[in-house]
Amino acid sequence: MSSADEFRSPPYHSAPHYSAQCRCPTCGAVQTWRDECRRCHTDLTLLRQVDGEIAVTLSRFFQAMKRNDRYHAKILAKRLMQLAPTSFHRILRDF
Numbered sequence: 001m002s003s004a005d006e007f008r009s010p011p012y013h014s015a016p017h018y019s020a021q022c023r024c025p026t027c028g029a030v031q032t033w034r035d036e037c038r039r040c041h042t043d044l045t046l047l048r049q050v051d052g053e054i055a056v057t058l059s060r061f062f063q064a065m066k067r068n069d070r071y072h073a074k075i076l077a078k079r080l081m082q083l084a085p086t087s088f089h090r091i092l093r094d095f
């Protein structure tokens with residue numbers, strides 16, 4: 001796999017989940033992952049894609065750290081901060 005391939009977007013809808021459950025942004029119902037909220041029927045597909053992108057990006061971040069590739073780790077850390085700033089800010093702010 002070339003460096004460029006590593007940063008090509010995979011199909012995030014089929015990626016593993018970062019979070020075990022999702023909270024509906026409309027009504028707050030906590031539920032297992034699904035494309036539509038069980039309570040209010042809000043479309044959750046975008047939320048699901050973002051969660052998948054977080055899982056993939058976090059995995060790539062740890063892989064870059066493991067091989068001491070700080071250049072790509074920093075790019076991935078910035079992406080994680082964009083995707084979930086409240087979750088990763090304290091961990092990655094000094095990276």
Ligand SMILES: [Zn+2]
Binds near residue numbers: 025028037038040041
């Ligand atoms: Zn809902």
